[in-house]
Amino acid sequence: MTVPDPARSRAVLIGIDAYTHRALRPMPEASAGARRLADLLRDPSVWGLPAEHVQVLGAEHSAEEVQAAVRDAAKKARDTLLVYFAGHGRPDRSHRLHLALAKADADHPQVGTLDYGHLRDVVREAGHRARYRVMVLDCCYSGLAGAMSTATAPTRDELADALGELDALEWQLAQADDEDDYGDCVLTSASATEESFVLPGADYPEFTGELIRVLHDGIAGAGSTFSLEHAWEKIRRRMLERGSPHPQQFAQNRVARKICLHNRAAVRHPVNGAESLPTAGSSGRNLLVYEAEQSIADRAPGMVVHQPPPSNQGATGNDAEPPLLTREQAAGTGGVTRSGPRRLFPDTRGRSRARRSRSSGVLLHTELSTRTSSVARWGLGTLGLTACIVGISLSSSYYRELADYRQAPICAQARQTHPDCVTREVDQVVDTRMVSENDIYDLTVRRASGKTETQPVRYKAYKAALGGAPADVKIWRGQIAEVAVNGNSEQYIDIPAAGWGWSYLAWYGSELVGIALFMHALSNRTPGNALGAVAAVSLVWGLLGFLAISSGRLIALA
Structure with a gap:
C-alpha cells in the first residue's frame, strides 16, 4: 500500500485546552497533542504534508469557525482528509455525541458544543471528492460516533448526485483502478460508555500519546510503511494492557487497511539493507534452551550445559550455534571448546557410583512416599473440611437475609404486629443516566423524606422513567430494597458475589475431602498419572458446582 499523496491531502487538528464551565477541567494536553501531531504529519518521514495543508485549531475558535475550517479543507482534499479532535466529549439523552468547545455547558450537552453528527455531515458532503475521510476522536464517550456514523452513511454516488456532481464522479471512478478504494474511517479513544483520560504526568491525552508514539517511533518489522489499522491495533493493545478504555x-x-504512513522504525533499523519481519532468531531461542538446561544441570551434576548466548547473538540473523560448556568449564576450571548440535550430553564419569547407590535408596524412597501420602491425605481432608464449614456458615447468612425480606409483610398491614416490615412509598424520578453498554442505568429518586438516592436499573425501567412515570419504592430496614417503574422492578436484597464465593469454597472443600478419602485408590488405579486424574476430577466437579450453585441462585431469587 502507498502513502496518500500529501499534495492532494488535508488535515485539520482541533485541541481544546481551556473551558469556561467549572465542571470541565482545562486540558492543555489536548492542544499540545494537536500541535505535536501536526508536526509529525508535516514530517516527510511520517507523511510529508505541506505546512499549509495542516491547520491547528484551539479554544479560541467557535463552532462555526471549526466547521468552516473543516469544510474548506474537505473541499480541497482529493486523496485523504484527516480531522482530529481532542477535548471533552458529552453525550445527550438520545446517545448523541457532542464535542465540547471552550464555552461548553457540562449540564447541557447541546450548549457550546459541536454536534458530532453535524461535523460528520460537513466532512462527508464537502469532502465527497476525497478518496479517504478519517476522523480521530480523543474524548469521553467517543465510541458513540460509531453508532452515529454507520446507520445512515450515504454512498459516494448519493452524495455526488445530491450535490449535482455525478458526472464528475463517474469520470473520476473511471480513472481509478478500484471502485471500492474509498470510504470513511473513525478511530475513537474509548467505547460509547467509557471516559478517556490523561495519565498522571503525561504531556498528551492517553490515546493521542500512544498515536504520537507510534508515528514517532514507527512499528518494528512492519516494513517501509504501516497501515492505519496496524497502528490502531498497536495502540489498542497497549491501552488494554494497562486496563485503560477500549479504543474503537x-x-x-x-x-x-489501505491508508498507510511511512515507518520510521524501518528507516532507523534496516535489516541487511531492507526491511523484513522479525523472526524467532537464535538469541531468544537459545536463551530459553539455556535456562531449561541450566535448571536440569543444577539437579543432575555431570550434565553438559549451554553457555548463555551473548546479548547480540541472533540480532543479525546469524544461525551459528553458541559454544557448549561443561559445568567445570562454566566455573572457569576448563577451556571453552566448540561442540556439535544443541543436545544434553550426560557425563559418564559418575555413572557406576550412581548405580551402586540406586538400590540402597529404593526402600527409603518407598517409605518416605508412604509417609508423605498419609500426611497429604490428612492435610487435604482437614483443609477440605475446614473450607466446607467456613463456606457454609458464611454463605448461609446471605440466604437468610433474602428469606427474611421475602417473608416480611407490608407495614400498612402489620405495623403493630411485625417490627421488621416493608414500607412502600411512591417517589419522584429526578434523574436518569446510562452507566455502561451492558444494559445498566442509574435511576435517581427523591424519597418522601426529601432525600435523593441513586440505584441501578435495567433498560425497561430506565425507559419508563424517561416517560415521566413515578417509582414504586419498597423500604426495608432503612434501605431501598426494591424499585419498580410501570411494573419493571429491580430488587436490591440480593445474594452478592461474596455469597456465591463462599458457596464455591464449601463446594471445593467437599472435593478436597473426597480426594483425601479416595487418594490411595486413585493413585493405584492411575499409576504415574495421579495428578492428571485429580485435575480431571477437579474440572468435572467445578462444572457440576457451577450448575448446582447457579440453579440454587435462580431458585432463591425466583
Whole structure:
C-alpha cells in the first residue's frame, strides 16, 4: 500500500485546552497533542504534508469557525482528509455525541458544543471528492460516533448526485483502478460508555500519546510503511494492557487497511539493507534452551550445559550455534571448546557410583512416599473440611437475609404486629443516566423524606422513567430494597458475589475431602498419572458446582 499523496491531502487538528464551565477541567494536553501531531504529519518521514495543508485549531475558535475550517479543507482534499479532535466529549439523552468547545455547558450537552453528527455531515458532503475521510476522536464517550456514523452513511454516488456532481464522479471512478478504494474511517479513544483520560504526568491525552508514539517511533518489522489499522491495533493493545478504555475503529470498505504512513522504525533499523519481519532468531531461542538446561544441570551434576548466548547473538540473523560448556568449564576450571548440535550430553564419569547407590535408596524412597501420602491425605481432608464449614456458615447468612425480606409483610398491614416490615412509598424520578453498554442505568429518586438516592436499573425501567412515570419504592430496614417503574422492578436484597464465593469454597472443600478419602485408590488405579486424574476430577466437579450453585441462585431469587 502507498502513502496518500500529501499534495492532494488535508488535515485539520482541533485541541481544546481551556473551558469556561467549572465542571470541565482545562486540558492543555489536548492542544499540545494537536500541535505535536501536526508536526509529525508535516514530517516527510511520517507523511510529508505541506505546512499549509495542516491547520491547528484551539479554544479560541467557535463552532462555526471549526466547521468552516473543516469544510474548506474537505473541499480541497482529493486523496485523504484527516480531522482530529481532542477535548471533552458529552453525550445527550438520545446517545448523541457532542464535542465540547471552550464555552461548553457540562449540564447541557447541546450548549457550546459541536454536534458530532453535524461535523460528520460537513466532512462527508464537502469532502465527497476525497478518496479517504478519517476522523480521530480523543474524548469521553467517543465510541458513540460509531453508532452515529454507520446507520445512515450515504454512498459516494448519493452524495455526488445530491450535490449535482455525478458526472464528475463517474469520470473520476473511471480513472481509478478500484471502485471500492474509498470510504470513511473513525478511530475513537474509548467505547460509547467509557471516559478517556490523561495519565498522571503525561504531556498528551492517553490515546493521542500512544498515536504520537507510534508515528514517532514507527512499528518494528512492519516494513517501509504501516497501515492505519496496524497502528490502531498497536495502540489498542497497549491501552488494554494497562486496563485503560477500549479504543474503537469504524471503517467503510476496510479503508483503515489501505491508508498507510511511512515507518520510521524501518528507516532507523534496516535489516541487511531492507526491511523484513522479525523472526524467532537464535538469541531468544537459545536463551530459553539455556535456562531449561541450566535448571536440569543444577539437579543432575555431570550434565553438559549451554553457555548463555551473548546479548547480540541472533540480532543479525546469524544461525551459528553458541559454544557448549561443561559445568567445570562454566566455573572457569576448563577451556571453552566448540561442540556439535544443541543436545544434553550426560557425563559418564559418575555413572557406576550412581548405580551402586540406586538400590540402597529404593526402600527409603518407598517409605518416605508412604509417609508423605498419609500426611497429604490428612492435610487435604482437614483443609477440605475446614473450607466446607467456613463456606457454609458464611454463605448461609446471605440466604437468610433474602428469606427474611421475602417473608416480611407490608407495614400498612402489620405495623403493630411485625417490627421488621416493608414500607412502600411512591417517589419522584429526578434523574436518569446510562452507566455502561451492558444494559445498566442509574435511576435517581427523591424519597418522601426529601432525600435523593441513586440505584441501578435495567433498560425497561430506565425507559419508563424517561416517560415521566413515578417509582414504586419498597423500604426495608432503612434501605431501598426494591424499585419498580410501570411494573419493571429491580430488587436490591440480593445474594452478592461474596455469597456465591463462599458457596464455591464449601463446594471445593467437599472435593478436597473426597480426594483425601479416595487418594490411595486413585493413585493405584492411575499409576504415574495421579495428578492428571485429580485435575480431571477437579474440572468435572467445578462444572457440576457451577450448575448446582447457579440453579440454587435462580431458585432463591425466583
